[in-house]
Amino acid sequence: MFKDLSPNLKSSITRSITQTFEQYMSDIEWSEDKFSINDFIANWREYITTKALWYTKIPDEMKNDPTFHEDLAQRINEVIARVLGEPPSQEQIAAIQAMQEQLNSHYEYHCKAEAVYVETLLKNHLGL
Template sequence: MFKNLSPNIKSSITRSITQTFEQYMASIAWDEELYSIEQFVATWREYITTKALWYSKIPEDIKQHPSFHEDLAQRINEVIQRILNEPPSEDQIASIQMMQEKLDTHYTYGCKAEANFVENLLTEHLQKEQD
């Protein structure tokens, strides 16, 4: 069923999963012990039903079909795996390392999205120190 959707809708679904996952992970400070797939899916479901323009473009009979839900679950898993397996850039690593030395911190990160979170966190800490 997912395969039969337009490329624009499929792309929008993928973007919404990516954005919501990264926002959800930031909300729990990328703490793996706090991660809950159920909570993430609930967050994503709320987003798609209240803010995603593409959701209303999918016919109700497709939305209700079990194979569509299976396809979505598979897509969610694929997107999460892609995010978690994308390594941080060399620039991110260098930037984080410099900031951690200045701040004497020891944050760890395993992927590009988590490195982005750490980089933003360290930037905020540096800005607070300068104020």
């Protein structure tokens, strides 16, 4: 069913998953111990029902179809895997390393989105 949506709707859904996942991970400080798929899904559900413009464009009968929910779950898994699998850029690595040397800190990061979080955290510590 997901594949039957327009490219614009699919793109909007994917973007909302990405943004909500990255925000959720930032909220829990990228802690694996604090991660809960149920909490993330609750955050995403709240986002799509209160802020996402695309949500009203999907017919109610599709929203209520279990196949659509299975497709969405698969898309969520794919997006999360893509976010977690995207390596930090060389620029991010260099910037984080320089700031960590200044602060004598040792934050770890494993993907580009987590590197954004660490970079922001370090900049805040440095007052930048």
